[in-house]
Amino acid sequence: MVSYNFREIEQRWQQTWADQGIYRVPNPGDEGFDADKPKLYVVDMFPYPSGSGLHVGHPLGYIATDIYSRFHRMRGANVLHPMGFDAFGLPAEQYAVETGIHPRETTEKNLEVFRRQLTAFGFSYDWDRSFATTDPEYYKWTQWIFLKLFDSWFDDVTHKARPISELVTELESGDRDADGVAWMNLTDADRATFLDSQRLAYIDEVPVNWCPALGTVLANEEVTPEGRSDRGDFPVYRRPLRQWMLRITAYADRLLDDLETLEWPESVATMQRNWIGRSEGANIVFDIEDHTQMRVFTTRPDTVFGATYMVMAPEHPLVDEIVADTWPDGTKPEWTLGIDDPKTAVEAYRLAASRKSDLERQVDERDKTGVFTGAFAINPLTGDSIPIFIADYVLMGYGTGAIMAVPGQDERDWEFAEKFDLPIVRTVQPPPEFEGDAYTGPGPAINSGFLDGLEIEDAKKRIIFWLEHNGAGEGTVTYKLRDWLFSRQRYWGEPIPILHGPNGELKAVPEDQLPLRLPEIDDFRPNASDDEDAEPTPSLAKAPDDWKFVEIDGVTYRRELNTMPQWAGSCWYYLRYLDPHNDDELVSEAAERYWMGETGVDLYVGGVEHAVLHLLYARFWHKVLFDLGYVGTIEPFGRLINQGYILADAFQDSRGMFVPADEVVEHNGVFTHNGEPVERQFGKMGKSLKNSVNPDDVFEEYGVDTLRIYEMFMGPLEASRPWSTKDIVGTYRFLQRLWRNYVDGEGEMLVSDEESAGDLRVLLHRTIEAVTKDMESLHFNTAVARLFELNNALVPMDRIPRDVANVMLRLLAPLAPHICEELWHMLGHDGSIVVADWPTFDTSLTTVASATMVVQVNGKVRDRIEVPVSITEDQAVALALSSKKVLAHTGGNQPRKVIAKLPNVVSLVV
RNA sequence: GCCCGGGUGGCGAAAUGGCAGACGCGGCGGACUUAAAAUCCGCUGUCCCUUAGGGGUCGUGUGGGUUCGACUCCCACCCCGGGCACCA
Numbered sequence: 001m002v003s004y005n006f007r008e009i010e011q012r013w014q015q016t017w018a019d020q021g022i023y024r025v026p027n028p029g030d031e032g033f034d035a036d037k038p039k040l041y042v043v044d045m046f047p048y049p050s051g052s053g054l055h056v057g058h059p060l061g062y063i064a065t066d067i068y069s070r071f072h073r074m075r076g077a078n079v080l081h082p083m084g085f086d087a088f089g090l091p092a093e094q095y096a097v098e099t100g101i102h103p104r105e106t107t108e109k110n111l112e113v114f115r116r117q118l119t120a121f122g123f124s125y126d127w128d129r130s131f132a133t134t135d136p137e138y139y140k141w142t143q144w145i146f147l148k149l150f151d152s153w154f155d156d157v158t159h160k161a162r163p164i165s166e167l168v169t170e171l172e173s174g175d176r177d178a179d180g181v182a183w184m185n186l187t188d189a190d191r192a193t194f195l196d197s198q199r200l201a202y203i204d205e206v207p208v209n210w211c212p213a214l215g216t217v218l219a220n221e222e223v224t225p226e227g228r229s230d231r232g233d234f235p236v237y238r239r240p241l242r243q244w245m246l247r248i249t250a251y252a253d254r255l256l257d258d259l260e261t262l263e264w265p266e267s268v269a270t271m272q273r274n275w276i277g278r279s280e281g282a283n284i285v286f287d288i289e290d291h292t293q294m295r296v297f298t299t300r301p302d303t304v305f306g307a308t309y310m311v312m313a314p315e316h317p318l319v320d321e322i323v324a325d326t327w328p329d330g331t332k333p334e335w336t337l338g339i340d341d342p343k344t345a346v347e348a349y350r351l352a353a354s355r356k357s358d359l360e361r362q363v364d365e366r367d368k369t370g371v372f373t374g375a376f377a378i379n380p381l382t383g384d385s386i387p388i389f390i391a392d393y394v395l396m397g398y399g400t401g402a403i404m405a406v407p408g409q410d411e412r413d414w415e416f417a418e419k420f421d422l423p424i425v426r427t428v429q430p431p432p433e434f435e436g437d438a439y440t441g442p443g444p445a446i447n448s449g450f451l452d453g454l455e456i457e458d459a460k461k462r463i464i465f466w467l468e469h470n471g472a473g474e475g476t477v478t479y480k481l482r483d484w485l486f487s488r489q490r491y492w493g494e495p496i497p498i499l500h501g502p503n504g505e506l507k508a509v510p511e512d513q514l515p516l517r518l519p520e521i522d523d524f525r526p527n528a529s530d531d532e533d534a535e536p537t538p539s540l541a542k543a544p545d546d547w548k549f550v551e552i553d554g555v556t557y558r559r560e561l562n563t564m565p566q567w568a569g570s571c572w573y574y575l576r577y578l579d580p581h582n583d584d585e586l587v588s589e590a591a592e593r594y595w596m597g598e599t600g601v602d603l604y605v606g607g608v609e610h611a612v613l614h615l616l617y618a619r620f621w622h623k624v625l626f627d628l629g630y631v632g633t634i635e636p637f638g639r640l641i642n643q644g645y646i647l648a649d650a651f652q653d654s655r656g657m658f659v660p661a662d663e664v665v666e667h668n669g670v671f672t673h674n675g676e677p678v679e680r681q682f683g684k685m686g687k688s689l690k691n692s693v694n695p696d697d698v699f700e701e702y703g704v705d706t707l708r709i710y711e712m713f714m715g716p717l718e719a720s721r722p723w724s725t726k727d728i729v730g731t732y733r734f735l736q737r738l739w740r741n742y743v744d745g746e747g748e749m750l751v752s753d754e755e756s757a758g759d760l761r762v763l764l765h766r767t768i769e770a771v772t773k774d775m776e777s778l779h780f781n782t783a784v785a786r787l788f789e790l791n792n793a794l795v796p797m798d799r800i801p802r803d804v805a806n807v808m809l810r811l812l813a814p815l816a817p818h819i820c821e822e823l824w825h826m827l828g829h830d831g832s833i834v835v836a837d838w839p840t841f842d843t844s845l846t847t848v849a850s851a852t853m854v855v856q857v858n859g860k861v862r863d864r865i866e867v868p869v870s871i872t873e874d875q876a877v878a879l880a881l882s883s884k885k886v887l888a889h890t891g892g893n894q895p896r897k898v899i900a901k902l903p904n905v906v907s908l909v910v
Numbered sequence: 911g912c913c914c915g916g917g918u919g920g921c922g923a924a925a926u927g928g929c930a931g932a933c934g935c936g937g938c939g940g941a942c943u944u945a946a947a948a949u950c951c952g953c954u955g956u957c958c959c960u961u962a963g964g965g966g967u968c969g970u971g972u973g974g975g976u977u978c979g980a981c982u983c984c985c986a987c988c989c990c991g992g993g994c995a996c997c998a
Contacts, residue, residue: 267914267993274913274994281998298998311998368996393996403998412996480997608992713934714922718915720991727922730934733949740949782924785933792933795950854929859979861929899978905928907978 004739006703010818014122022834023124025080027579028594033078040077041595042069043574043637045606045614046084049110049132051095054117055692056707056723057646057685061605063708064643064717064778066123068603070814071775073124074838080595082577083118083125085111085132088139089566090214090231093492097525103492107134117695122704122817124834129580133569138576140515141586142568143497145621147508148628149201150498154250161200161250161627168195192505200247200624201486203506207397208243208485209236212534215526216489217243219565220482221275221613237532244487244496244562248620252276252479254634255619261599263639265718268611275612277480282464284404284473286310286377289385291322294377297399297478300409301467302459305448306427307404308417310377310388311370313396314353319346322388324374332421335372335387342374346390353392368393368416379404380472381449381463391416399478407438414438428456484617486565491524491539493563499550500558507557518563519547538562570614571621574601574636592631599638605717608642615640641778644720646711650689651678661691685723693723705816706732712780712815734788735819738812741794742805742823749826752799761845763793764804768841771811780815787812802827807839855880856907857889873900880906 017023026033042065047058062083069081087107096103111132118125131138152161170176171183178186178194186194196202209218213234222230229236248255256276259269281299288294294310312319324342339345349371370391377388393412394403407417408426414437417424427448430439445451450466451459467473487496497509497516509516519540527537538561540548550557572586579591600622615637622636651664651671658681659673671678683689698707709731714721744750756764767790774783790808794800805827813820813833824833847869853876855863863885867876877898880886890910897909 265914270914271993277997279997296998300998391996393998395997398997405998410998412998415996478997611993710934716923719923721922724922724935727935734934736949781922782933785924788933852929856928856979859977861979864929895978897978901928905979907928909978 003745004736004819006705006735006819007700009822010122010699010704013818013821014119017832017834018127020832021128022832023081023126024128025078025126027588027591029590037076037078039595039597040069040072040079040602041597041600042072042079042081042603043577043601043605044083045604045610046086046570046573047114048086048089048091049107049114050091050687051106051110052687052692053110053113054695055646055685056695056698056711057648057692059118059121059695060646060711061607061641061643061717062118062121062123063711064780065603065605066121067708067712067780067814068775068778070124070817070834071838073834074810074813074836076837080129080577081123081125082129083123083127084130084573084577085114085134086566086570086573087111087132087134088493088564088569090216090490090492093490093524093526094214094232096492103524104134107132107492120695120699120704121708124817129577131573131576131580133573136515136517137583138573139494139569141576142494142564142572143509143514143516144511144586145572145625146201146494146564146568147497147511147514148630149246149624150199150506150508152200152624152628153195153198154200154247159254161624163628164195164199167198189503196506200250202245202247203242204245204483205240205242206245206483206485207238208241210239210241210532210536211236212529212532214490215528215536215539217241217485217487217536219485219567219613221616222565235532241536243485244560246484246486246620248484248616249479249481251620251623252278252481254623255481255616258619258623258635262635262637264637265608265640265642268608268615268640268642271611272616275481275616279478279480281476281478282460282467282473283400283476284380284467285471286380286404288318288322288388289376289378291375292318294318294388294402295400295473296402296404297476298404298406300406300456300460301463301473301475302445302448302451302454302456303406303409303427304379304381304404304463305445305451306406306408306425307379307386308384308407308423308425309386309405309420311391311394311403311405311416312373312388313394313401314350314390314392315396316390316401318402319350319373319390322373322375326374327372328374328376331372331374334420335389337371342372345371346373349390368412368419370416370420380467380470387422389416389420397482398480409438409440411438411440427451484620486568487562488565489536489538490526490563491518491521493565494568495519495540496560496562496564498560499552500560501555502557507552519543567614567617571618572625574604574618575625575631586625586630596631596633598633600633600635601637602639604637604640605643606640607645611642641717643717644715646685646723647683647720648685648689648691648693648723650681650683650691652681653678658688658690661689662693682722684720693725698728702728702732703735703818705819706735709734709784709815713784715781717778717780731784734791735816737795738791738808739819739823741791741797741800743826750799751802751805751827754801756801756804760793760801760804763790764807765841765845768807768811768839769846772838772841775814784815787815809833810836810839853880853903854905855883855886856905857886858909859907860889862886862889867903869903871903873902876900876902876906880908 044062044065069079073079092107093103096106151164153164153167155162171178209223211218211229211234214229214232218229218236223236224230227236228234256273256278259272279299281297282301283295283297284301284304285293285295323346326341327336337345337348339348370389373388373390375388376385379386405413407413407424409428425447427445428439428443429446430443442456445454445459451462454462464475495516495518497514499507499509501507521542523542524539526539540561548559550559575587578595579587582588618636622631625631626634649661651659651661651673653659653673653676659678664671664673664678671680685691695707706728710728713731742750767786770786771783809820809824821833853865853867854861863883865879893910895908895910899907
């Protein structure tokens, strides 16, 4: 009995393909490279090899890109489809800490598990191009890019990064000055300080997100809206620290504008736009009575006549300077917190505000709080003296950290004004029916002097013109995006290749000394703490002195002890695949220009969770590399698709803890775990819900091809879908049936040499047409359905025509490569189906001679008539009117109106 | 609150202005079998009528609209999922 032995078939072919190196892809200039073929570069977001291995949710996108790659390979493209591993970073290190084993060891072990599992899926990766971000040969170039960032500045005139040596040249020639000071008037130390302040990678003391439990600082992007760490969900505290920063803000406009050039999901583009948060408006200078001035940012400079008070963030540096000694006349009791003098009141408020975590600020339902500083500003337009408050609804981190409050046109200001009994002046005329409080809609300006009558946009232009001509401000643009905090105090990351001199000067590690390898240390655990005031200490502080200190030309330098964040390695990996063994360059120009082409990666597939972090950082690095001439496209990923998640049942016990879903038993609709009742939940498959399904188990029971088809058949790629083990049998049956259509019990091929004809031939060509279209548009679920239909049509036949047999296998091969390769060879083909030609269809067969014409009477379908596709309108209407079923509804009356869309529809109105 | 995505049989889904529910799971009936599994064949949205051939009716979250014709386009709303959220 010869039956479909998937285990043997799948293992044998995977071995054969590997032995033949059939998925190896030559670069331009390599032997076997065919320049006449079109190129296609397909990339998966590479995985983080965790200790628990893959579950069936991970490879959903990988299966899709593999099918797409195989399809285009058969259509004659040079397809580059690589895979690698993102192995530095917190999760690997946290796991290593928990188990007490060196992260290199655990990472190596995890990598092996992931490689084995991915190989078992039969993916057509060119494994020769694979690497992990932890390979010194790889992170050498990650460090090299960092040095390029360190060695570059952003030219505000050309809006491009340029080598800092060119800045020095311009400074020396006098074409530029250093913040208003001539270069020749600066000391060497001041020059170095100035240059360091211009670099794309620079050190600055800024308020950062300090996570004592992880023992490291985190980027804004790595902190949840609740003010906790994205990894591990630990509390995060804001505090000022000296850290490495990357000047991503210089690229804000380009990162925003170039989104237009990308074929990306609108939701991801929107998230990036929101994150960048560009706001056009104006800075306005307000004089402070008896003091200096304050600047505010506003998007509504047209409403300045309605500014009836001012607010500074509690942390605003000017607060100490302006706060009065005593409460001035007219101070209302609710402005003082009931405290006798402004200084004490301001201190008390600041303390209370700093104690509030971000989470608490939200729980407070945005109840407005604040306190009067005792100082007044002058509204430059009205000349009115208006009180200055501090309040935590104004954030130090945005704009200038201070606002002019216009309650008439701003809901937040309105709330505050009501609570603190402050005047409200409308400066935009609301429509008569308007009943709300603050009015933010369109309308003519009122109570606004020379702006009265102007609509908002015109009023903005006029007032900005006025401000600029009176030295009271200027039009400006503000962004939510902050520079990227780039240093981490952890061990398991790329060392930052910088040396610190005795006088604090910064020196790049020479390129020929890269990679700067991670030193071996005995105790690699982070300096974690429960104490929010604990000082951050880099793990590399525990490195031996001969690593930490370097002598160059008689000067002793201390190495930078911080490491790079996890995102560094994933910022550019798609470039290294192109030329992974190049010791002299990041990537050769020839390989980069060929594979990246005009628009970069042709298809990039991954989870939507990287919408802001990875995708924004990678775009930033790519643009820097573009400016410096190392890559030829302005964007890395021309087309992006977010695959959906695999969802599954999960179960919680009475304490709310998730229990392993595969240990839960169901009896009469009641779920129990170890005899205890559990509650059924539903969510994304993964470790946290303990509802993972291991692909190894599915392979063992049904095979690789079955799982691949099943995951594609469940629904469209972008949609999330619930895992259902019982549904897999459908695709398994399909492959069994396919096998039986081709092979009988004795192993004889059930194929005839007669050509297909009639309905079967039409079905065959329609299937080719439909599957080809579905493959192009990544609609694999419907492609599978079409193949099911063709296969079902073959079931009643004693022998299937050879042409059908050959086509069917090639259409299915991208989805189920193993069984198709086996049957392909059993049909007598010598070459691999992997490189067989994709079938073509005959349009004379797919466009049929007759069609079913629907006859509608008053919009309802009353009859269906077989007609030739070439039928004329007169014939069709005559046919329709003579139909007995139609006559029953028309009563023989002539229709008042006839609409014909031939040959599909004749619609009669009576 | 704002911005995305979604809501179609018992379930996963298909159809993007023209026959709603392709395909698969599940279910029901039948064949094969000592029996079961596997396999094969048929049926399977609702309700009503039926002379047993069929015929009709309602039906894609809700309500309205545009159209000869709407799952598909427009308006309002409800629900689910995701993102953002005192960003001036």
